[in-house]
Amino acid sequence: MSNMNKTVIRTMELLYLFTDHAELTFQEIVELSGMPKSSVYRMLLSLEEMKFLEKKEDAKYRLGTIFLTFGRLVSSRMNIRQIAEPIMRQLHSEEHQAVNLAILEGDEAVYIEKIDEFQKVKLYTSVGRRSPLYGGACARAVLSFQSDQFIEQYLERVELKAYTNNTITDRQQLLASIEEAREKGYTISKSELENHTASLAAPIYNSDGKVIGSLSVAGIEIEFSDNAIEHLSKKVKIAAHKISEEIGYEKK
Incomplete structure (x- = not known):
């Protein structure tokens, strides 16, 4: 030792x-x-x-008092994982795409659960992995539905780095993507963090009406056609809303 x-x-x-x-x-x-x-x-x-x-x-x-912060974090993670797990399994069994659960932590999204038993091609995402809030659908779903002030301050302190040729590194393009996500209620990404992959995600709200995480389905890019995206977006939004309701969110 x-x-x-x-x-x-x-x-x-x-x-x-x-x-x-x-x-x-x-x-x-x-x-x-x-x-x-x-x-x-x-x-x-x-x-x-x-x-x-x-x-x-x-x-x-x-x-x-830092232990209070740690305690709340552990509690919230455990609660949301326990609540989300059966909903995630149902979605995965129906779509056979990887289903991921991520939460906001600082300037990143942290993956805290993943279900991919029926997926033939396994993706890079794993529990514990961190993603920048601007990169990939799962993380950008967390960013897109934050307050304008949060987003403005985030963009002031974070450098937009490229992970692939499709990573959004232009501020205006990112803001346009955020606006589109708010209109549609979900985010979509293709080959942003890893080539030939795609993901679609919707935000998860807590009892205070704040976005604390996101739910996503992910797979190989070729399987995310326009028709597939239309179908998956409905399923993911419904599943994310169920999780939000289970942790106390009430839409006003």
């Missing part, structure tokens, strides 16, 4: 102390951990700086 791994493990041991104690003084942490004071002092400084711990005015330590 490397020194770095030992340090990580010992740091985690300090954090675990707070599962049984709401607050602890420096001396209490030393006594409970059995570690040298110098080691505890250095680790506490790092944990404070990274917002994992907070030091109150009475010199007692407690878990930082």
Whole structure:
């Protein structure tokens, strides 16, 4: 075991102390951990700086509010995955195209579920993969239905990089694509992140009416004809709306 791994493990041991104690003084942490004071002092400084711990005015330590963020994220991921899974399976069994579930995280879309049992040609997308919000239907469905302010700020801080010859890297073209998505209620992409693939996606809304993710079907590009897109767009929008309703969304 490397020194770095030992340090990580010992740091985690300090954090675990707070599962049984709401607050602890420096001396209490030393006594409970059995570690040298110098080691505890250095680790506490790092944990404070990274917002994992907070030091109150009475010199007692407690878990930082960053854990609330992590908790909400894990909870929302678990809930949406559990809710979406049967709906995704139904869509996949009917269409035999890969069905993906992605959520918004920072400036990216993160794939958190994928069902492709009946798909003959497997695609690159996998659970845990991240995509830029401007690239591909699944990610752009998340971006397209954000507020105008969100989109404007996003475009100011993000460089539009090409992954294939079809990746949208022009700001005006991207804005036009967003406008089209809002009119149709879904996004479509062909060979934007990987050549010879296509995807169609619709947004997922939470109980506050905010888009937190998207549902998509994906396959090889040749299978996404105009007729197929017309058919799939209806199915995907219905499925995405079902998921939205299940997590508390009410269309006004």
